Amino acid sequence: MSRQTVVPFGPQHPVLPEPIQLKLTLEDERIVGALPAFGYCHRGVEKAGEINEYAQNVFLVERICGICSFIHALCYCQGIEQIMGVEVPSRAKYLRVIWSELHRIHSHLLWIGLLADAFGFESLFMQTWRYREKVMDVLEKTCGSRVIISTCTIGGVRRDISEENLSEILSTLKEVQGHLDQIAHVIEKDYTVRKRCIGVGMLPREQALAFGAVGPTMRGSGIAQDLRMTGYAAYGDLNFEPVVETGCDSYARALVRVRECYQSIDLVRQAIDRMPAGDLAVKVRGNPNGEVVFRVEQPRGELIYYIKGNGTKNLERLRVRTPTYANAATLLTMLPGMTLADVPVIALSIDPCFSCTER
Amino acid sequence: MIDNERAVTPQELVDEVKKLCDGGYRFCTATCLDQGDDFEIIYHLDKDLTMQNLRMVFPKEAEVPSITGVYLAAFLIENEMKEMFGANIAGIAVDYGGRLLVTEETLQTPMLKSVQVTSLAVSPNGGAQ
Numbered sequence: 182m183s184r185q186t187v188v189p190f191g192p193q194h195p196v197l198p199e200p201i202q203l204k205l206t207l208e209d210e211r212i213v214g215a216l217p218a219f220g221y222c223h224r225g226v227e228k229a230g231e232i233n234e235y236a237q238n239v240f241l242v243e244r245i246c247g248i249c250s251f252i253h254a255l256c257y258c259q260g261i262e263q264i265m266g267v268e269v270p271s272r273a274k275y276l277r278v279i280w281s282e283l284h285r286i287h288s289h290l291l292w293i294g295l296l297a298d299a300f301g302f303e304s305l306f307m308q309t310w311r312y313r314e315k316v317m318d319v320l321e322k323t324c325g326s327r328v329i330i331s332t333c334t335i336g337g338v339r340r341d342i343s344e345e346n347l348s349e350i351l352s353t354l355k356e357v358q359g360h361l362d363q364i365a366h367v368i369e370k371d372y373t374v375r376k377r378c379i380g381v382g383m384l385p386r387e388q389a390l391a392f393g394a395v396g397p398t399m400r401g402s403g404i405a406q407d408l409r410m411t412g413y414a415a416y417g418d419l420n421f422e423p424v425v426e427t428g429c430d431s432y433a434r435a436l437v438r439v440r441e442c443y444q445s446i447d448l449v450r451q452a453i454d455r456m457p458a459g460d461l462a463v464k465v466r467g468n469p470n471g472e473v474v475f476r477v478e479q480p481r482g483e484l485i486y487y488i489k490g491n492g493t494k495n496l497e498r499l500r501v502r503t504p505t506y507a508n509a510a511t512l513l514t515m516l517p518g519m520t521l522a523d524v525p526v527i528a529l530s531i532d533p534c535f536s537c538t539e540r
Numbered sequence: 541m542i543d544n545e546r547a548v549t550p551q552e553l554v555d556e557v558k559k560l561c562d563g564g565y566r567f568c569t570a571t572c573l574d575q576g577d578d579f580e581i582i583y584h585l586d587k588d589l590t591m592q593n594l595r596m597v598f599p600k601e602a603e604v605p606s607i608t609g610v611y612l613a614a615f616l617i618e619n620e621m622k623e624m625f626g627a628n629i630a631g632i633a634v635d636y637g638g639r640l641l642v643t644e645e646t647l648q649t650p651m652l653k654s655v656q657v658t659s660l661a662v663s664p665n666g667g668a669q
Contacts, residue, residue, distance in 0.1 A: 216634065219641055220639070220641045220643065223641040224640060225650060225657070227651065228657055391611070391612070392613045393566055393568065393611065393613035410589060411589055455577070472542055474542050474593070483586075485569055485584065502569035502571075502584075502617075506569070506617075507568070507569070510613040513612070
């Protein structure tokens with residue numbers, strides 16, 4: 182048997198934008214064991230969620246993550262609305278879909294850029310992020326900020342999108358789709374991408390279920406499951422089929438995300454086309470009393486909020502299970518057997534977000 | 541009361557989880573609640589977008605079994621419940637020894653109701669006050 186060496190990968194590493202340490206046990210270049218170490222950005226959000234008033238928590242939860250902040254707020258608001266029996270106006274539901282899908286597009290473009298950067302494909306990294314900026318610009322024009330857009334509220338949304346801005350979203354998405362065609366071609370055909378991703382980080386369907394994978398990580402293993410199928414917000418009124426790939430490797434997970442960009446563009450178009458006129462929000466009175474488990478689909482997968490109210494303005498319990506929390510466990514089965522040089526691609530293939538995970 | 545929920549005892553837990561696992565359920569997560577003298581843990585599992593919830597209530601000083609023998613993926617949340625609430629979960633497959641998210645310098649078992657966090661400002665030793 183070769184001598185074993187433990188190599189700490191992170192918490193600060195060029196390919197990981199957020200802090201996590203992977204303790205890798207190696208025999209020569211081959212990984213024989215991997216264990217993630219957390220705790221570098223824990224902020225006590227769940228405890229803060231019990232201290233704040235329940236309405237204030239909307240601003241708290243959207244700060245859990247800078248990439249999908251709106252979707253955190255959406256999940257929390259829908260959970261509270263379910264406990265309190267609040268019916269949200271139709272227009273607000275469609276606006277929630279539009280902002281959610283814009284977040285998904287820029288999140289996936291960010292990830293494609295990071296993947297390219299992980300194996301040194303700098304021009305693809307820079308091009309992808311340039312096109313992502315166009316989506317961020319649209320968010321800024323419709324909400325006034327690029328990252329924490331703060332448009333979701335309990336009972337609906339805080340602001341409308343004007344006809345002029347809706348037209349601009351459509352024209353921007355048309356332009357982004359053109360660029361996406363180029364990116365998709367590179368992801369699908371380029372020798373470097375295929376060489377670095379195909380067969381790397383295998384997660385067979387059975388393992389994906391056993392390790393609790395979610396989102397594109399799960400769908401890249403042939404499992405057609407997407408929370409948008411449950412029809413929350415206005416998804417039930419839109420044509421939607423989950424994107425599934427069967428390769429079970431890092432390449433399949435990349436293809437899922439590329440195809441989901443197209444799908445999100447289509448969903449935004451459908452939502453704009455079908456969005457009715459009407460109110461943006463209803464007045465919510467009283468305090469939540471009861472408990473609920475609410476789930477939505479983040480760019481990285483299933484986001485779960487458990488909320489328990491006791492009839493006061495403070496919650497009894499707020500629990501947040503983010504997608505990376507679920508997908509992190511899959512690294513235990515994907516990394517062993519691969520080489521040290523594959524670690525960046527495999528770690529990135531779950532699209533990790535440790536700001537979300539540690540809360 | 542949440543949808544698709546049923547109660548289990550600590551003695552039944554592993555067998556009930558095993559049945560769900562054999563039935564094709566995916567482990568989603570677990571939620572721990574501080575209920576005064578008791579802890580309450582709700583295990584959330586999913587199959588085809590329908591969630592099944594197992595609710596277990598047990599005295600705070602009691603030892604309860606880990607389900608990582610059935611779902612290894614539960615090791616993170618079980619470590620977190622042990623660390624944040626002080627729940628005595630025995631036999632976790634990968635045990636972080638109470639150091640998954642916090643360190644020795646920070647507030648211990650911060651999610652207990654008895655631990656009052658009056659300020660979220662960071663103290664000189666690095667912990668919440």
